Amino acid sequence: MTTENFQIRQLADELQPPETGKNSIVLSDDDNTKVVLFAFAADDGVAEHVAPMPAIIQIIKGEASLTVGEETIVGKPGTWIQMAANTPHSIKPQTPVVMSLMLLKQHSKLVEKKVYDHNTKAGNHGDIVKHVALTAAIRCALESFNGEVFRYADTFAGYAWNPLNDDKGLEWKQGIGELIKRRERFGENPDIKHWANSYLIDDELAGTQYPGSSVLVRDILKARGVGFTLSLWDTGDDPVASLKVEFEDDATIYQRPARPDEDAVLNADVLFIDPPGLKTKGKREYPSWQEIKAFLPSKDSPRLFMMWLPIKAVTMRDNIPLKPPGEDSLSDTVRNELTELGFTVLKVRYLPSGRTIGCQIIHNFTGDAARQISDAVSTAIEIAGWQDKLPTGMSAISAYGKSAASVPEI
Numbered sequence: 001m002t003t004e005n006f007q008i009r010q011l012a013d014e015l016q017p018p019e020t021g022k023n024s025i026v027l028s029d030d031d032n033t034k035v036v037l038f039a040f041a042a043d044d045g046v047a048e049h050v051a052p053m054p055a056i057i058q059i060i061k062g063e064a065s066l067t068v069g070e071e072t073i074v075g076k077p078g079t080w081i082q083m084a085a086n087t088p089h090s091i092k093p094q095t096p097v098v099m100s101l102m103l104l105k106q107h108s109k110l111v112e113k114k115v116y117d118h119n120t121k122a123g124n125h126g127d128i129v130k131h132v133a134l135t136a137a138i139r140c141a142l143e144s145f146n147g148e149v150f151r152y153a154d155t156f157a158g159y160a161w162n163p164l165n166d167d168k169g170l171e172w173k174q175g176i177g178e179l180i181k182r183r184e185r186f187g188e189n190p191d192i193k194h195w196a197n198s199y200l201i202d203d204e205l206a207g208t209q210y211p212g213s214s215v216l217v218r219d220i221l222k223a224r225g226v227g228f229t230l231s232l233w234d235t236g237d238d239p240v241a242s243l244k245v246e247f248e249d250d251a252t253i254y255q256r257p258a259r260p261d262e263d264a265v266l267n268a269d270v271l272f273i274d275p276p277g278l279k280t281k282g283k284r285e286y287p288s289w290q291e292i293k294a295f296l297p298s299k300d301s302p303r304l305f306m307m308w309l310p311i312k313a314v315t316m317r318d319n320i321p322l323k324p325p326g327e328d329s330l331s332d333t334v335r336n337e338l339t340e341l342g343f344t345v346l347k348v349r350y351l352p353s354g355r356t357i358g359c360q361i362i363h364n365f366t367g368d369a370a371r372q373i374s375d376a377v378s379t380a381i382e383i384a385g386w387q388d389k390l391p392t393g394m395s396a397i398s399a400y401g402k403s404a405a406s407v408p409e410i
Helices: 105-114 125-143 176-188 190-199 213-224 237-247 289-293 329-340 367-384
Strands: 022-029 033-040 046-049 055-061 064-068 071-075 080-083 089-093 097-104 149-154 161-163 209-211 227-233 251-254 270-273 304-317 320-327 344-349 356-363 397-401
Touching: 055 064, 064 080, 089 097, 125 149, 125 176, 125 190, 125 213, 125 270, 125 304, 125 356, 125 367, 149 213, 176 190, 176 367, 190 213, 190 367, 209 213, 213 227, 213 237, 213 270, 227 237, 237 251, 289 329, 304 329, 304 344, 320 329, 320 356, 329 344, 329 356, 329 397, 344 367, 356 367, 367 397
Parallel strands: 149 227, 149 270, 227 251, 270 304
Antiparallel strands: 022 033, 033 097, 046 089, 055 080, 055 097, 064 071, 064 089, 161 209, 304 320, 304 356, 344 356, 344 397
């Protein structure tokens, strides 16, 4: 029964499975939701894919092997699955199956409004730390590399290039915009010199573009004449379009979340993880720490790894005001866990106050390579003058874990 205000349907009788292939009908499609009824023949189904919006699957009739993320179950009448946007999933019927799919459009629109856009952050304090550390890491990795094809994986690739426009936010002005005023000191460190001479050429940066991490790595590899493969992941339409235009055949680009068990992740010579942040009550669209932790290499893994994480400010702890603000408890928890796992953590404090007051660089490089990464970050901090802007007794850089002793004093 269907009226202007409601529908009543018996889904088990609405659509019968064909002998081969599949059939489908749209039950409802409006501004908020789209509901589709599928009927699959046994041994048909749908290969792994993602939906660009949250979805709900319900098995009405029959049995099927359902894989959602890393979990595989046998779905039968009454099985109900809720999925976030861009969650990989597949359906393989074991018998003829009838299944409903609900796509939550309105929720997707609300989430899209909150999707992180690095165009507004590019060239800020965090990018300075991230990119001088990554430049040093790739250079050091290449010095010990003896293979034919260097494999790089970036699980949060973002845009290939970011415009430095006044109407896109002004964080770059306080980051690379201030740093170029001290360009006479760039030669104090080879990695800073390479990075700055490649991307901070103009004295007036407004109207130019600043690269994403994947472009930076690609350019280093090309300059060294090294064969390479890049594997890049992002979920946003605009960043993925930017990557495809820039890289063409130079990279494999995935418009979905990366998975820790993928060959391109497991076999990377350098794995770079650069999420916009970690999931909290206020940022539910960000990946959780448990999801990120699944990508970490084991202690005996030959895979080199680097990760960047922001440090958020808190102004109150145990009902006591903090002046200046302190770091959020999640950053502290993650750092402690990572050092216990044997990683090196460089904690950088670049602002005395604000929403994001610093960042952390995490890696598993050792020996002289670890020292050179620390030296690049420390020198960038010294050139930028961040230590002078912090309260007395507060350090702009602190090191924890395996190679903590490699950090020079500022």
